[in-house]
Amino acid sequence: MSNKLDSFPTRTQGDRRRRYNWKEWTDGEVHELINPDDFEVPVESMRAMVYRHATNMNLLVRTCKTKTGLAIQFINDEPEKLVDIEW
Numbered sequence: 001m002s003n004k005l006d007s008f009p010t011r012t013q014g015d016r017r018r019r020y021n022w023k024e025w026t027d028g029e030v031h032e033l034i035n036p037d038d039f040e041v042p043v044e045s046m047r048a049m050v051y052r053h054a055t056n057m058n059l060l061v062r063t064c065k066t067k068t069g070l071a072i073q074f075i076n077d078e079p080e081k082l083v084d085i086e087w
Contacts, residue, residue, distance in 0.1 A: 026074040
């Protein structure tokens with residue numbers, strides 16, 4: 001049988017929206033996300049989250065697997081900031 005609560009509980013741990021630093025990562029610069037320092041899921045799962053976030057924010061993004069994680073670059077209104085990534 002379920003319990004009825006007076007109010008909806010607030011999260012104290014594990015809130016993914018706070019776990020990832022999307023504000024910093026969407027600045028248009030190239031960022032290498034290191035596993036497990038920046039994320040703790042498989043690289044392909046993180047890549048999917050990055051693309052989902054880009055879609056939700058109406059941004060373009062490009063990604064590239066690296067030896068230690070995932071390189072990402074969100075593309076804002078400044079295409080001249082695009083940098084070739086060589087790993």
